[in-house]
Amino acid sequence: MSRSIKFLGTLLLIGSASLPAVALADGTEAYSFGACPSQGAWTQTALENMRTLYSTISRLKDNPACKGKENTINGIVENFQNAETELKLPANDAFATQVETLPGEINALRQVVPGTGGGLRETMNRLLYKKTLQAAVMGSDQAAIHRDPKDISEDPTSAIRALYKRTDRASQYGMRMVQQIFSALPQLDECIMGQPDVGLAVIGAAVKVGAAFAGSSDSAGYSLGSAMGSLVSMMRDRRFTLAMRQLDEREFWMSISCMLETTTKNYCEAENAQEMLQYAEKQYQRTMKNVRTGLADPDSDNPLEGYYLLSRELPAIANWLSQLKLGTDPRGGADATQQNSAIEKINEFWKMKKTINGDMNIGIQTVLALPDIASRRNGMLELIKLLYYDLTNNKQANYFVYQAKKDIEIPFFLVGMKSPPDAVIAKAGNTRIVTYYDWMSTGGPNQGMQDFFEDPAVLADIIRVQVKSLLQVADDNxxxxxxxxxxxxxxxxxxxxxTGQALTVRESMVHVVRYLERLEKRLSRSDADLAMLPIVKETEMRVKAILDSYGKIMAIGRDYRNGKIRIDASSSAVEEASKIIIDTVYDQFNVLYQSDVFLTNRLTSFIQRDFSMRLRSGLDLSQHQREIMFITQDHLIQRLLQNFGQNMTMAKSDLASAQVLNRSSLYSFEEVFSDQIFLMLEELNQVVHTKDASPAALAELAEKRYARDRKTLRAGAVPIFLPMTPSIPIFQSWRKFVDFLIPGFSLKREHPDLYIRPLNSRRVTGGDTRFGDYDRFRSMLCAQTLSFQDRARFAPLCMDSVVTSAYSHESADELGNLDLRYADYWQTHSTPNQIASYALKVKRDSRKTSKRICAYNNFSIRNWVRMLQDRDSREDSAQTEGEYDYERQEREAKAPAAAETLRLEKERVEAAAKTGLLIAPNVEKTAPIQVGSSPRRTGRATAPGTPPPALPPVTPAKPIDSAPPFGR
Known part of the structure; x- marks a missing residue:
C-alpha cells in the first residue's frame, strides 16, 4: 500500500509540475543588458511588445484560480503520503486486533483444506500450521502479560476497542480530506487555461475518498455531515463561478484578439517602415547621381526634398539658434552672476506680459458686458488702474517698460494722450498736484469723467493698441x-x-530659400493652397533678410582682400557688422521668445503640405508604398525623421532587429494561445452557421476531434517499428513509441486545453445577431490566424469567412478588392491535403508569409485610403476645407463671350473657304473653354466632382498570390 500511495503521488506531482519563470524575483528582465546604437526606436518598441506578451503569459501561468488546482492536488498527494502514518495503530491495539482475528482465520483454513487437492493443499496445510503456531505464541505472550485471570477474560473487549479506534480515525481523516477538496473546487471553475476540467475529476475522486473512509462512529457521522455541508456550499457557489467563468471567457476572447492584432500590427508597421526606407534609399541614390553629374541643387527633383531639409539643414540651423539664445558660456563667477541676472529679468518680464494681456482681455470683456454706460465708464477707469499697477508694481519685471515710458506717463499713454496734463506734473507754480486717477474721474463732461470715457468701446480699442505698442518697445529693449x-x-x-564639416548654417539657409522658392511656384498652381502662399513668401523673405545681413561683413572681407582697408584691434567695423547679423536673426526669427521653434514649425508645415501635393500628383511609388504614404501624409515627415533620422544604415539594422523580435512574439503567441483560438472559432462557427452551440454539442465536437487526432497521431507513429537508423534520433523514436502506445496521453500533454468538455451544462446559447456580429468577429479572428505558422489547422473553420468593407455602395468588383476574403489566401486549394501542401509552400516563401501576417493590417490600410479618397473627392470638399477655385469662377463668367467668339470665327473661316480664299483661322491652339472645367494641375483637382489623382482606380479582386504584392 505504501508503494502504491507514493506512486500515485509521484504521478500527480509530475502532472502538475511547471517550468520556472524567466524573470527575476524583483520583476526585472533576467536577459536584458541594455540597448545599443543599432537597436533604436523600432527595436525598443518590439522589445516592449514582447515584454507585454511575456507579462500576459506569466499572469496566466500564475493565475490564483488555476493555482488552486496545483495546491489542491499537492495537498491530496501529501495527505495520501501521510495516510499510512496517520492510520497506523498503536502496538497494543495492533496486538489485540491480531489476537481477535487469528481464531477466525484458523477456522476458515480448517474448513477449506479438506476440499483442496494437489499442491495447493500442501500450501494450505503449511499456512494453517503457521497460523496455529502464531496463535499459540501470542497466547503464551498474552498469558505472560496478563497474570490476572480477569485481564485474560477482557481480551475480546480490547480487540473491539481497537477496531473502534481504527474506524474512527479513518473516518475522521477521510472527511477532512473531502472538506479540503470541496472548499477548493469552486475556485477551479474560474481557470480558463491550464486543464480547466480538472475540477470534475477531483469531484469524482473526492466522493470515492469519502466513501472509502466513511464509518459509523458518532464523530465520524458528524464529520460526514460537515463534508456534506461543504459539498452543498460548493454546488451553490459553483452556480455563480460557472457564470463568472463564461463572462471571463468572453473577455478572454476579446483580449486574445486584441493582443494578436497588436502583435501583428507592430510587425507590419515595421515592415511598412522598411518599405519607406527602401523608397528613401532609391531617392537618395538618384540624388547622389545628380551630385556626380554636377547639378547645383541635386535635391530639386527629389520628392523627399523636404525630408532631407528637416533631417540635415534644419538641425544645423536649430542648434545654432539655440546657442544664440543661450548665449556665450560664462568665463567665471562674475559672468555667471551677470548672465543669471539677465535671464531672471527676462523671465520676470515674460510673466509680466502674460499678466497684463490676461488682465486686459478679461477686463475689457467684463466691462463691456455691463448694462449701463455709467457702469462701463467706471469699469474702464478701474481697468486703467489695474493695468497701471501691473506695469509698475515689480521693478525687476518692469525694467524694460521703464526704458520706454516713465511711471507718470503710463496711465495717460494707455488712453492715447501724448503727455500727462499739467495738473499731475510737479513744477514751479503748481501748488496743487492731483493723481492720474483723480484727474481722470473729475472735471470732465461725462459725469465728471474726462472726454475719452465718452464711448467705453472706443476706449477699449485704444487701450489694446497702446498696450501692444508699449510691450513691443519693451520687447525690443x-x-x-x-x-x-x-x-x-x-x-x-x-x-x-x-564653419562646418559638410554643411554650414549659412549654406543651410541658402538651401531653405531655394526650397521655399520652388514651393512657392508649386503652391501658385493650386487654388487650394493660395492661403498658404503669402506665409511661404513671408518666411522666404525673412530668411533672405538674414542672408542679406551678411553683406556688410562680406564687403569688409572683400575690401580687406583687395587691400582697400586695414583691420586692427581698435577697429569696430567687424563688431558692427556682426551685430547687424545677430540683430537681424533675433528680429526675423523671434529668437527671444521662440528660439529655433519659429522656423522649425513653419518649415514642417510647409513640407507636409508639399509632400501631400507631390503624392497626389503621382510619385515613383509602388501601390503599397503609395497607400502607406497616403494614410500617413499628415505625419509623414515626423515618421520619416523618427524612423530613419539621418543614418539609413543604422535604421536598417534597427528594423532588422525589431522584426526578429516581432516574429518571436508571434511564435510565442501562437504556441500559448492557438488552441484557445481554435476553440473560439469552433464555437463561433456553430453560431454563425446556425448549428447547435450548446455545451453538449461542443462536447461532442471535442470527443470527435479527440478520436480523430488520436487515430492520426497513432498512424503517424507506425515507423517506430522499423529498424533504427542514424537519421532517426533516439528521443524522436521514443516519442513516436509513446505516441503509438498511448496517443491520448501525448495529445493532452501537448494540448491540455484543446480537448476539454464544457463545464457548465446549463449555459445559455443562441444564434447570431441581427447585424451578423458573431460572423464579423469570426472573420476578423480568422484573418488574424493567417499570421500563424500552423495556419492550415484553422482553414476548415474559416474558408468561407469574409471581413467586409464598409463601402457597400461600391460595385461588386471594387468592393471585392476592399473586402478581406480568407479563401483568397489559399487560392483554389480546399481539400485538407491541398491546404497542408500549400501551407508548406507559403511557410517556405518569406514574401507570401509576410503577406498573410499583414493581411488584416493591409485590409485596414486599403479601406482607410478609400475613406481619404472619398473625403477628398466630395463635391463640396473644397468649400468645406475653406478652399475655393476663384479661377474657375472667372472662367465661368467669361465662358459665354468665349463661346460667341468661337462661333463668329468659325463662320468667318467657312465663308472664306466658300470663296476659295485661304485665311488662317484666328483661333488659339488650345482646347475650347468649357464651363466648370479646370486645367490639369499637379495639386488637388478643384473642379467639383473631379476625383483626385492620388491613387489608380481600384481593380477587381484577384487571388492574393496571382497579383503583384503590395509594394513587395
Missing amino acids: AASYYRQYLVVDEQNLVMMTL
Whole structure:
C-alpha cells in the first residue's frame, strides 16, 4: 500500500509540475543588458511588445484560480503520503486486533483444506500450521502479560476497542480530506487555461475518498455531515463561478484578439517602415547621381526634398539658434552672476506680459458686458488702474517698460494722450498736484469723467493698441539687453554660421530659400493652397533678410582682400557688422521668445503640405508604398525623421532587429494561445452557421476531434517499428513509441486545453445577431490566424469567412478588392491535403508569409485610403476645407463671350473657304473653354466632382498570390 500511495503521488506531482519563470524575483528582465546604437526606436518598441506578451503569459501561468488546482492536488498527494502514518495503530491495539482475528482465520483454513487437492493443499496445510503456531505464541505472550485471570477474560473487549479506534480515525481523516477538496473546487471553475476540467475529476475522486473512509462512529457521522455541508456550499457557489467563468471567457476572447492584432500590427508597421526606407534609399541614390553629374541643387527633383531639409539643414540651423539664445558660456563667477541676472529679468518680464494681456482681455470683456454706460465708464477707469499697477508694481519685471515710458506717463499713454496734463506734473507754480486717477474721474463732461470715457468701446480699442505698442518697445529693449549680457562674443557666433564639416548654417539657409522658392511656384498652381502662399513668401523673405545681413561683413572681407582697408584691434567695423547679423536673426526669427521653434514649425508645415501635393500628383511609388504614404501624409515627415533620422544604415539594422523580435512574439503567441483560438472559432462557427452551440454539442465536437487526432497521431507513429537508423534520433523514436502506445496521453500533454468538455451544462446559447456580429468577429479572428505558422489547422473553420468593407455602395468588383476574403489566401486549394501542401509552400516563401501576417493590417490600410479618397473627392470638399477655385469662377463668367467668339470665327473661316480664299483661322491652339472645367494641375483637382489623382482606380479582386504584392 505504501508503494502504491507514493506512486500515485509521484504521478500527480509530475502532472502538475511547471517550468520556472524567466524573470527575476524583483520583476526585472533576467536577459536584458541594455540597448545599443543599432537597436533604436523600432527595436525598443518590439522589445516592449514582447515584454507585454511575456507579462500576459506569466499572469496566466500564475493565475490564483488555476493555482488552486496545483495546491489542491499537492495537498491530496501529501495527505495520501501521510495516510499510512496517520492510520497506523498503536502496538497494543495492533496486538489485540491480531489476537481477535487469528481464531477466525484458523477456522476458515480448517474448513477449506479438506476440499483442496494437489499442491495447493500442501500450501494450505503449511499456512494453517503457521497460523496455529502464531496463535499459540501470542497466547503464551498474552498469558505472560496478563497474570490476572480477569485481564485474560477482557481480551475480546480490547480487540473491539481497537477496531473502534481504527474506524474512527479513518473516518475522521477521510472527511477532512473531502472538506479540503470541496472548499477548493469552486475556485477551479474560474481557470480558463491550464486543464480547466480538472475540477470534475477531483469531484469524482473526492466522493470515492469519502466513501472509502466513511464509518459509523458518532464523530465520524458528524464529520460526514460537515463534508456534506461543504459539498452543498460548493454546488451553490459553483452556480455563480460557472457564470463568472463564461463572462471571463468572453473577455478572454476579446483580449486574445486584441493582443494578436497588436502583435501583428507592430510587425507590419515595421515592415511598412522598411518599405519607406527602401523608397528613401532609391531617392537618395538618384540624388547622389545628380551630385556626380554636377547639378547645383541635386535635391530639386527629389520628392523627399523636404525630408532631407528637416533631417540635415534644419538641425544645423536649430542648434545654432539655440546657442544664440543661450548665449556665450560664462568665463567665471562674475559672468555667471551677470548672465543669471539677465535671464531672471527676462523671465520676470515674460510673466509680466502674460499678466497684463490676461488682465486686459478679461477686463475689457467684463466691462463691456455691463448694462449701463455709467457702469462701463467706471469699469474702464478701474481697468486703467489695474493695468497701471501691473506695469509698475515689480521693478525687476518692469525694467524694460521703464526704458520706454516713465511711471507718470503710463496711465495717460494707455488712453492715447501724448503727455500727462499739467495738473499731475510737479513744477514751479503748481501748488496743487492731483493723481492720474483723480484727474481722470473729475472735471470732465461725462459725469465728471474726462472726454475719452465718452464711448467705453472706443476706449477699449485704444487701450489694446497702446498696450501692444508699449510691450513691443519693451520687447525690443529686452532683446537688446539679452544680447548685450548673454551674447558676449557676437563675432564668434557669426563665425559659427560659416564653419562646418559638410554643411554650414549659412549654406543651410541658402538651401531653405531655394526650397521655399520652388514651393512657392508649386503652391501658385493650386487654388487650394493660395492661403498658404503669402506665409511661404513671408518666411522666404525673412530668411533672405538674414542672408542679406551678411553683406556688410562680406564687403569688409572683400575690401580687406583687395587691400582697400586695414583691420586692427581698435577697429569696430567687424563688431558692427556682426551685430547687424545677430540683430537681424533675433528680429526675423523671434529668437527671444521662440528660439529655433519659429522656423522649425513653419518649415514642417510647409513640407507636409508639399509632400501631400507631390503624392497626389503621382510619385515613383509602388501601390503599397503609395497607400502607406497616403494614410500617413499628415505625419509623414515626423515618421520619416523618427524612423530613419539621418543614418539609413543604422535604421536598417534597427528594423532588422525589431522584426526578429516581432516574429518571436508571434511564435510565442501562437504556441500559448492557438488552441484557445481554435476553440473560439469552433464555437463561433456553430453560431454563425446556425448549428447547435450548446455545451453538449461542443462536447461532442471535442470527443470527435479527440478520436480523430488520436487515430492520426497513432498512424503517424507506425515507423517506430522499423529498424533504427542514424537519421532517426533516439528521443524522436521514443516519442513516436509513446505516441503509438498511448496517443491520448501525448495529445493532452501537448494540448491540455484543446480537448476539454464544457463545464457548465446549463449555459445559455443562441444564434447570431441581427447585424451578423458573431460572423464579423469570426472573420476578423480568422484573418488574424493567417499570421500563424500552423495556419492550415484553422482553414476548415474559416474558408468561407469574409471581413467586409464598409463601402457597400461600391460595385461588386471594387468592393471585392476592399473586402478581406480568407479563401483568397489559399487560392483554389480546399481539400485538407491541398491546404497542408500549400501551407508548406507559403511557410517556405518569406514574401507570401509576410503577406498573410499583414493581411488584416493591409485590409485596414486599403479601406482607410478609400475613406481619404472619398473625403477628398466630395463635391463640396473644397468649400468645406475653406478652399475655393476663384479661377474657375472667372472662367465661368467669361465662358459665354468665349463661346460667341468661337462661333463668329468659325463662320468667318467657312465663308472664306466658300470663296476659295485661304485665311488662317484666328483661333488659339488650345482646347475650347468649357464651363466648370479646370486645367490639369499637379495639386488637388478643384473642379467639383473631379476625383483626385492620388491613387489608380481600384481593380477587381484577384487571388492574393496571382497579383503583384503590395509594394513587395
